[in-house]
């Protein structure tokens with residue numbers, strides 16, 4: 001099966017329609033953690049002849065995720081957030097392990113259920129390679145999916161750029 005088929009990918013563009021529905025839809029944090037901990041030795045350099053393009057799923061083109069921002073996608077039933085840190089792309093679970101906020105909303109101006117917060121809240125930190133959650137600012141390592149203060153971990157996924165395509169391995 002072609003893993004790039006549209007039925008595998010759902011983009012979460014657009015305004016947040018409500019935290020409650022987002023939370024109800026999130027049931028895969030633990031599953032994602034298992035996926036990230038599979039210990040695989042995937043080649044992540046698209047220029048390496050051993051790179052297995054079929055193991056990855058295209059989620060976007062590079063120009064669709066602005067620098068310093070994130071977008072949400074559902075790939076193979078798993079909600080992920082993909083962040084662009086000045087041209088380096090990272091993919092983690094899109095559900096904060098605290099209260100399951102959608103992490104791709106970090107830095108947005110309206111991110112709560114009532115769409116009433118007007119200040120930016122949370123966002124990426126390029127220097128530390130982290131994203132802070134838009135709800136209560138827990139800071140997640142984009143490489144490991146770890147929140148250092150609590151010791152909790154969410155899924156993190158291989159994310160590479162092949163030409164103009166942003167690919168993730170789920």
Ligand code: FES
Pocket residue numbers: 096097098099100101133134135136137138
């Ligand atoms: S939901 Fe993310 S810090 Fe609370």
